[in-house]
Amino acid sequence: MRKVDEIRALFPILDRKVEGKDLVYFDNAATSQRPRSVLDLQQELCSRSNANIHRAVHTLSMEATEAYEKGRDAVRDFLGAESREEIILTSGTTASINLVAHCFAAAGFLKNGDKVLLSAAEHHSNIVPWQIACQATGAGLKVLEVEPDGTIDLQKFSDSLTDDVKMVAVAHVSNILGVVNPVKQMVAVAHSKGIPVLVDGAQGVTHLKVDVTDIDCDFYAFSGHKIYAPTGIGVLYGKKEWLEKLPPYMGGGDMVESVSFEKTVYADLPLKFEAGTANYVAAACLRPALEIAGELASDAAVATHEKELMAAMESALGSINGVKVAGIDAPERIPLYSFTIEGVHPLDAAMLIDKMGVALRSGHMCAEPIVRRLTGGSSMLRASLMPYNTVGEVEVFARALARVVIMLRQ
Amino acid sequence: MKTIAEIENEIIDEFSVFDEWLDKYEYLIDLGKEMPLVEESDKNDTNIIEGCQSRVWLTCTEECGRLHFKADSDAIITKGIISLLVRVFEGQTPEDILAADLGFIDAIGLKDNLSPTRAGGLAAMIKKIRAFAAAYSGKED
Numbered sequence: 055m056r057k058v059d060e061i062r063a064l065f066p067i068l069d070r071k072v073e074g075k076d077l078v079y080f081d082n083a084a085t086s087q088r089p090r091s092v093l094d095l096q097q098e099l100c101s102r103s104n105a106n107i108h109r110a111v112h113t114l115s116m117e118a119t120e121a122y123e124k125g126r127d128a129v130r131d132f133l134g135a136e137s138r139e140e141i142i143l144t145s146g147t148t149a150s151i152n153l154v155a156h157c158f159a160a161a162g163f164l165k166n167g168d169k170v171l172l173s174a175a176e177h178h179s180n181i182v183p184w185q186i187a188c189q190a191t192g193a194g195l196k197v198l199e200v201e202p203d204g205t206i207d208l209q210k211f212s213d214s215l216t217d218d219v220k221m222v223a224v225a226h227v228s229n230i231l232g233v234v235n236p237v238k239q240m241v242a243v244a245h246s247k248g249i250p251v252l253v254d255g256a257q258g259v260t261h262l263k264v265d266v267t268d269i270d271c272d273f274y275a276f277s278g279h280k281i282y283a284p285t286g287i288g289v290l291y292g293k294k295e296w297l298e299k300l301p302p303y304m305g306g307g308d309m310v311e312s313v314s315f316e317k318t319v320y321a322d323l324p325l326k327f328e329a330g331t332a333n334y335v336a337a338a339c340l341r342p343a344l345e346i347a348g349e350l351a352s353d354a355a356v357a358t359h360e361k362e363l364m365a366a367m368e369s370a371l372g373s374i375n376g377v378k379v380a381g382i383d384a385p386e387r388i389p390l391y392s393f394t395i396e397g398v399h400p401l402d403a404a405m406l407i408d409k410m411g412v413a414l415r416s417g418h419m420c421a422e423p424i425v426r427r428l429t430g431g432s433s434m435l436r437a438s439l440m441p442y443n444t445v446g447e448v449e450v451f452a453r454a455l456a457r458v459v460i461m462l463r464q
Numbered sequence: 465m466k467t468i469a470e471i472e473n474e475i476i477d478e479f480s481v482f483d484e485w486l487d488k489y490e491y492l493i494d495l496g497k498e499m500p501l502v503e504e505s506d507k508n509d510t511n512i513i514e515g516c517q518s519r520v521w522l523t524c525t526e527e528c529g530r531l532h533f534k535a536d537s538d539a540i541i542t543k544g545i546i547s548l549l550v551r552v553f554e555g556q557t558p559e560d561i562l563a564a565d566l567g568f569i570d571a572i573g574l575k576d577n578l579s580p581t582r583a584g585g586l587a588a589m590i591k592k593i594r595a596f597a598a599a600y601s602g603k604e605d
Binding site for chain 2: 073399400401402405406409410416417418432433461462464
């Protein structure tokens, strides 16, 4: 049982001030902050064990390799994967999805006339890689609309899985709607028709207890920096049978068994997909980051705290006239709120509230299609919270937002 | 008529009374509200500067060798900032506009808004003003 003060104490950056005011960091869906344990390990590895991994037999290299592989093991435990060979370390969610989209097409699983089914609420990282794969193969995208409350209707999903659909790619939680999608049920439906499913977990891992074996998805992607780890490291979980069927993505060092000019033998999983020098420091930091994430995700007190945060956010946003929050009526959601304010441009609001110490995101949040569907324009505001945020911060946010609206409303 | 440098100095003096950022923004918002707007019929693809998060429209006309600007934006702080630019450049010659260094933007603390990644698109707007000036002066910018 952790109190929010104890959680906050783990994150040094939360003490900083912006424009002389206590920082209220509500842009966690873009990137989360790093705990002391992660910062310390980064420092320790760089100042003590910095050497390229998997190659040399000297002490530093072996220490760095061990730290890297411990990062992989931490991911395996965190996701509940069956084996560590199913955990590919990438540079982030974007790289993970590009890997699957490219290799899936290259292996011939996507052909002329085939379809990739996406939800209407995907962010660009789960749209553009598939568009590129479709351009290369003559396949096309099929878009499943979301319901007015932001949820996915399982019957409509099932009906959309026509024979030409060869892959389903869907967010665990949309970065605009904050709504939890029923991925386990979706996977069951898709599998009953023989269609594999990639779950984009960029926003899912941060607030939900994720078990890929339970979800039974074929691929699951997420980024380290959204879950307390450094930037430049990400994860692709793939079922072994799929990872074995897919060809390598990039060629280079570390992904080979033997190389000659006539023939190259690729390394076994997981290194087959890890060409080149990995970001081994960031990968190692996945261990302390996911330890904290796992601890927080299974702490009942934290769950209660998050419910309080969500109730406070809903009442704060509800108290301002003309505020419209996307996906607010969905039964299962995370503390992520994308909203518009009548008569107020999101860019103005974000610039102004920053000067009051509150960090919000504005714009299309790299999910232009759903933002256009929701607003008719290309801009919203977004507040996204983590367990280290407090109800007191929500109150500061509410006061600041009320003042912003008075100053800006035309 | 005042020179560009003189108007820049006026703006720097005006902003020097504000200690707080919020007061600066409040002033920019008021400025944005006063600016001569672009006619709705002129808000077309030719006059738009598409930023990542906000849109800016800019028109330029020439009379007796001097340029006249009207600008508008859907974001009001952006509008306030561009109103300062319009004020500095209004009625100036293309040559003077091309020679201006616009040091006031840094001096009043709005330099962040000039970065190419900044959503407001101020940098793109200055580029467009200079392109107008270059076209009217017959020189390449």
